[in-house]
Every structure is written in C-alpha cells, then in structure tokens.
Amino acid sequence: MKQLQGLQDTFEKALEELELPSEPKFLYEPIHYTLSNGGKRMRPLLVLIGCRIFNRSMEEAIHPAIGMELFHNFTLLHDDIMDNAPLRRGMKTVHEKWNNHVAILSGDATFIKAYQELMKTRIDVLPDILTEFNKTALEICEGQQMDMDFETTQNVSIDNYLKMISLKTAVLLATSLKIGATIGGAKNDQAQLLYDFGLNAGIAFQLQDDILDVYGESQKVGKQKGGDIISSKKTFLLLKALELAKGQDADSLQKWLASDSELEKVKAVTEIYDKLGIRKLAEDCMWEYYNKGISTLNQVHGDAEWVGTLRAFSENLMHRES
Amino acid sequence: MKQLQGLQDTFEKALEELELPSEPKFLYEPIHYTLSNGGKRMRPLLVLIGCRIFNRSMEEAIHPAIGMELFHNFTLLHDDIMDNAPLRRGMKTVHEKWNNHVAILSGDATFIKAYQELMKTRIDVLPDILTEFNKTALEICEGQQMDMDFETTQNVSIDNYLKMISLKTAVLLATSLKIGATIGGAKNDQAQLLYDFGLNAGIAFQLQDDILDVYGESQKVGKQKGGDIISSKKTFLLLKALELAKGQDADSLQKWLASDSELEKVKAVTEIYDKLGIRKLAEDCMWEYYNKGISTLNQVHGDAEWVGTLRAFSENLMHRES
Numbered sequence: 001m002k003q004l005q006g007l008q009d010t011f012e013k014a015l016e017e018l019e020l021p022s023e024p025k026f027l028y029e030p031i032h033y034t035l036s037n038g039g040k041r042m043r044p045l046l047v048l049i050g051c052r053i054f055n056r057s058m059e060e061a062i063h064p065a066i067g068m069e070l071f072h073n074f075t076l077l078h079d080d081i082m083d084n085a086p087l088r089r090g091m092k093t094v095h096e097k098w099n100n101h102v103a104i105l106s107g108d109a110t111f112i113k114a115y116q117e118l119m120k121t122r123i124d125v126l127p128d129i130l131t132e133f134n135k136t137a138l139e140i141c142e143g144q145q146m147d148m149d150f151e152t153t154q155n156v157s158i159d160n161y162l163k164m165i166s167l168k169t170a171v172l173l174a175t176s177l178k179i180g181a182t183i184g185g186a187k188n189d190q191a192q193l194l195y196d197f198g199l200n201a202g203i204a205f206q207l208q209d210d211i212l213d214v215y216g217e218s219q220k221v222g223k224q225k226g227g228d229i230i231s232s233k234k235t236f237l238l239l240k241a242l243e244l245a246k247g248q249d250a251d252s253l254q255k256w257l258a259s260d261s262e263l264e265k266v267k268a269v270t271e272i273y274d275k276l277g278i279r280k281l282a283e284d285c286m287w288e289y290y291n292k293g294i295s296t297l298n299q300v301h302g303d304a305e306w307v308g309t310l311r312a313f314s315e316n317l318m319h320r321e322s
Numbered sequence: 323m324k325q326l327q328g329l330q331d332t333f334e335k336a337l338e339e340l341e342l343p344s345e346p347k348f349l350y351e352p353i354h355y356t357l358s359n360g361g362k363r364m365r366p367l368l369v370l371i372g373c374r375i376f377n378r379s380m381e382e383a384i385h386p387a388i389g390m391e392l393f394h395n396f397t398l399l400h401d402d403i404m405d406n407a408p409l410r411r412g413m414k415t416v417h418e419k420w421n422n423h424v425a426i427l428s429g430d431a432t433f434i435k436a437y438q439e440l441m442k443t444r445i446d447v448l449p450d451i452l453t454e455f456n457k458t459a460l461e462i463c464e465g466q467q468m469d470m471d472f473e474t475t476q477n478v479s480i481d482n483y484l485k486m487i488s489l490k491t492a493v494l495l496a497t498s499l500k501i502g503a504t505i506g507g508a509k510n511d512q513a514q515l516l517y518d519f520g521l522n523a524g525i526a527f528q529l530q531d532d533i534l535d536v537y538g539e540s541q542k543v544g545k546q547k548g549g550d551i552i553s554s555k556k557t558f559l560l561l562k563a564l565e566l567a568k569g570q571d572a573d574s575l576q577k578w579l580a581s582d583s584e585l586e587k588v589k590a591v592t593e594i595y596d597k598l599g600i601r602k603l604a605e606d607c608m609w610e611y612y613n614k615g616i617s618t619l620n621q622v623h624g625d626a627e628w629v630g631t632l633r634a635f636s637e638n639l640m641h642r643e644s
Contacts, residue, residue: 027464027557138434
C-alpha cells in the first residue's frame with residue numbers, strides 16, 4: 001500500500017493548490033470547509049489508479065481527480081439538505097453551520113468547479129470523459145430521488161434497492177476508474193472493464209455499509225450503532241427481513257419499525273435479523289457482487305502492480321470494521 | 323422581426339424533441355413543467371442570433387441554445403427557493419408545487435442536462451464554449467450570493483449593485499451571444515464584441531426591470547406594481563434615493579422602508595423617488611449602458627441583416643412597458 005500512500009500525498013498536495021476566490025465569502029468558504037473536512041478521497045484515488053494502470057504518468061489525471069472529489073462534495077452538500085443530516089465526517093454539515101441557501105448555492109458552485117477541473121486534461125479525451133461524467137451525474141440524481149422516494153414507498157423490492165445504491169453510490173466509483181483509464185490511454189473495452197469492476201465493488205461496499213451499521217464496531221463506526229434501524233431506513237437488511245419474516249416475527253418487526261425508542265428498537269430488530277440469518281444473506285450478496293467485480297478486474301491488461309494496488313485498496317474496504 | 327419569429331419556431335420545435343426519461347417522476351416532471359412554462363427564451367435566441375451573424379446555418383448551435391435555456395431554468399429553480407418566490411411566469415414555482423427537495427434535485431438534473439445539450443456541437447469549439455460557460459456559471463452563483471448578501475447589508479453602493487446585476491443577469495446574455503458566435507465561426511475578438519454588447523445591454527435590461535416595477539403599466543407587468551418597494555429590495559432606484567435623500571426625505575424614506583403596509587408604502591416611496599428625480603437618473607444610467615452596448619455592436623463585422631435583427635430584438639426589450 002506504499003503506492004497508495006504516494007497517490008494520496010500527491011492528491012492532497014494538488015488539492016491544496018486549488019484556487020478559490022475569497023469573495024463572496026458565503027459562496028466560497030463552505031467549499032473550503034467541505035474540502036478540508038477530509039474523507040476517504042476514494043473517487044480521486046480511483047481516477048489516479050485507473051490512469052496508472054495504463055500509463056506511468058498521472059499528470060493529466062490529477063485535475064480530473066480533483067474534479068471528481070469536488071463533484072462528490074457537491075452531491076454531499078445537496079444530499080445533506082435533503083436528508084436533513086446534522087453531521088458529516090464528524091463536523092457540522094454546511095446547511096447546519098450556515099443555512100440551506102448557502103448549502104444550495106455553494107453546492108452549485110462546487111459542481112461548476114468540478115467541471116472546470118475535469119476539463120483540465122488532454123483535449124482528445126475531453127468529449128469522452130465529459131460524456132461519461134454527465135451520464136453518471138444524472139444517474140446519481142436518479143439514485144438520490146429513488147432513495148427519497150423509498151422513504152414513502154410501502155414495498156421496495158431488493159432489486160430496486162440494488163438499483164438505487166448502484167445509481168446513488170456505485171456508478172461514481174465506476175466512472176472515476178473509467179475516466180482515469182481513459183486519460184491513461186486505455187482502449188474503450190479495457191476502460192469499461194474497470195467500470196464494471198467499480199460498479200460491482202461499489203455495490204458491495206454499500207452493502208458492507210449496511211451490514212456495519214448493525215454489526216460494526218461502534219467505536220470505529222464513529223456514529224451511533226444501528227442508526228439505520230433507528231430511522232427505519234430501508235437497507236438491504238431491513239428489506240430482506242421484511243421479505244422473510246412470517247407470523248409473529250413479521251408483526252414484531254412492523255411494531256418495532258413504528259417505534260420511537262432507540263436502543264430497544266436496535267436490540268429487538270437486530271434479534272429478528274439474527275433469527276432470520278440476515279447478516280449471512282447480506283454478506284453472501286455482498287461477496288457475490290465483489291467477486292463478480294474481481295473476475296472482471298482479472299481481465300484487465302494493464303500494469304500488474306497497479307492492478308494489484310487497486311485490488312488491495314478494495315480488499316481493505318471489504319475488510320474494514322467501520 | 324420575421325427572422326426572429328423563424329428562430330423562435332425553430333427553437334420551440336427543437337425543445338419539444340428534447341428527450342427526458344419519465345422516471346423517477348419527481349426528478350423529471352418538474353423539468354418538463356419548468357420548460358413548458360414558457361418565458362421569453364432570450365438566452366437561446368441570443369445563441370442562435372450570435373451564430374447567424376457569422377454563419378448561414380445554425381444547426382450546430384441549436385443544442386447549445388437548448389443548453390443555455392436549461393441552464394437558465396436551473397438557476398430559476400434554485401433561486402426561487404432562495405428568494406422564497408411562490409410564482410414564476412404566473413405559475414407555481416417548483417418548490418411550491420412540489421417541495422424544496424424536489425426543486426434542489428430537479429434543478430441539479432436540469433444543470434446536467436444543460437451540459438449534455440451544450441456539448442452537442444462541433445468538437446473544435448467545445449473547449450472554448452465550455453470554458454466560457456463554466457466561467458459564466460460561476461459568476462452567476464457569485465451574483466446570486468451578492469444579491470442575498472445585500473438583503474442584510476446596510477450600505478450597498480451603486481457600483482456594487484451594478485456589479486451584482488452584471489453577474490446575476492447580464493453575463494448569461496453576453497455569454498449566450500458569444501457561444502453562438504463561436505459556434506458560428508467568429509474570431510475571438512468578434513465574439514468578444516458580441517459579449518460586450520450583451521453585457522452592457524443586459525445591465526440596461528435589468529435597470530429597465532427596476533424602473534418598470536415602479537413606473538410600468540401594472541396590467542402588463544403581470545405582477546403587483548411596486549413589488550420591489552413593498553419588499554424594500556435594494557434596486558438601483560432605492561439605492562439612488564438613499565444616496566440623494568437628505569433631511570426629512572431621508573427620515574421619511576427610512577420610516578417607509580421599515581413599514582409593513584403595501585399600497586401606502588408604494589405611493590409614499592414613489593413620491594420620494596419623483597421628488598428626487600430618480601426615474602430620470604435610472605433611465606440615464608440605463609441608456610448609458612445600452613448605448614455603450616450599441617457602439618460595440620456597431621463594430622461587429624458579420625451578416626448585417628442578422629446584426630439588425632439583434633438590434634431590433636434589443637430595442638424591443640428597451641421599449642417594453644412591462
């Protein structure tokens with residue numbers, strides 16, 4: 001993972017050099033605040049790794065990598081308003097620290113900055129990467145709308161849930177890899193293999209998130225364990241339980257979903273999950289997606305060492321405990 | 323103006339062919355709703371005229387024209403949330419008809435669609451028009467933030483007000499013309515002349531809006547006369563009056579600004595404007611910008627007939643009564 005640390009350092013250094021005006025301050029301060037708030041920088045690292053798999057240099061990928069991080073931050077700024085989230089990465093969200101209007105507009109500005117950075121690359125790949133990016137950006141909006149729609153939908157199928165997390169989360173990881181590969185000079189079929197890997201691995205990462213919310217080590221999660229249960233969020237686990245629970249279990253589950261209690265609700269719903277073997281089912285589904293991704297990754301003809309870095313990076317995410 | 327009618331018909335026809343998915347419906351229905359809500363289509367017409375001034379065909383400009391209309395609609399969707407506006411073009415705003423979340427997300431999707439349409443043009447001009455567009459989009463965010471900041475700023479100077487309307491409104495008209503001209507094959511200095519015309523004329527149009535709010539024919543305005551006065555909006559007229567009013571007039575103006583009454587407030591503030599000759603001062607400023615624009619337009623070496631169409635289009639806006 002030494003290679004990865006090198007990439008991370010390169011990225012952080014480049015990000016520090018991103019120039020933003022100081023005025024109007026309510027437009028630009030929140031962008032600084034959000035960017036300095038850290039995060040895993042997954043998307044830009046995937047751009048850089050994608051490029052490195054096909055090219056020794058990543059000079060032409062560094063600004064698009066910043067663009068993908070900016071775009072991700074834009075989605076968080078707006079999603080946090082819609083999800084009414086008070087905290088992000090342990091710090092106040094922009095709409096909480098300032099207000100909704102500031103979060104809307106600085107989000108819009110972040111989005112535009114994303115395009116500006118994305119464009120700073122080789123002109124011959126510009127149409128391809130922008131077309132790819134626009135398609136993905138629209139899919140992410142669709143995923144976010146589906147997620148919101150699910151809150152008031154009675155019967156959400158597992159298939160629709162998987163479609164939602166694919167759109168809301170996985171396509172951006174997939175596209176980050178593909179854009180990096182394209183800048184690195186990959187042929188379209190090779191870039192598409194990385195996309196397919198990213199898409200399947202991305203779904204697996206989100207399923208892992210769902211599992212960790214209930215079964216993770218709470219100190220490491222850094223947030224309240226069982227938060228999804230408390231808010232009755234329709235995760236893979238809950239949807240699977242709703243599908244499988246019969247008789248008294250089904251009644252009990254419905255009763256707890258309507259409950260306002262927190263610790264008791266988490267305990268009771270987790271017991272139902274345990275009884276139905278939900279954790280195992282979720283993990284099976286997760287590994288199925290992940291392994292499908294890996295089998296695609298194995299078909300990539302690129303720098304073996306960097307393919308190995310990508311695999312290690314992903315394994316790391318799969319074996320995290322929070 | 324027959325030429326203009328032809329452009330309008332071409333544009334509406336092309337817009338009807340814009341394909342949008344039907345699902346998720348809360349994402350895409352508001353985009354249909356906003357687009358079908360009409361409006362003057364100024365920005366796309368300026369793209370098409372800008373192109374026509376330099377090129378007989380406007381085939382390559384039609385999608386970018388749609389892009390500029392989509393972008394304008396995106397700004398309205400988000401601005402209407404921030405301005406808490408209940409109506410737009412006589413119909414409920416999206417955040418009123420649906421809710422804020424729908425307006426935020428369908429706004430974001432509209433913005434992405436704008437990029438998609440903007441990209442459907444000649445590849446050789448793509449970097450130039452996207453660079454121009456991104457710069458302008460960011461300026462518009464800055465203008466909107468300045469406008470919001472003014473609400474809570476004690477002393478707004480006329481210079482800052484002019485800067486704000488330049489950013490919030492005029493740069494988009496300027497850029498529409500420039501993008502059209504660039505697609506039409508104009509050299510950069512010629513495209514820039516159209517930009518400069520659009521910028522100055524755009525400032526004049528906004529000053530005209532400020533004047534019409536107070537002195538327009540209310541039936542034609544289609545909205546409550548003196549709306550800016552009722553909300554104590556810092557327009558050119560109010561800022562000029564605050565600058566010039568002395569003694570009793572200054573006290574009276576301050577008193578009325580703090581008042582909740584509507585008709586009486588409009589009447590009283592208008593009387594102060596009249597006493598101070600504000601209308602004439604605003605019109606002088608407006609014509610100064612407009613004439614500066616026209617002198618730039620006169621330097622354009624392009625199809626004389628289409629330059630004439632642009633001039634007629636602008637004169638029309640300058641002599642409107644609402």
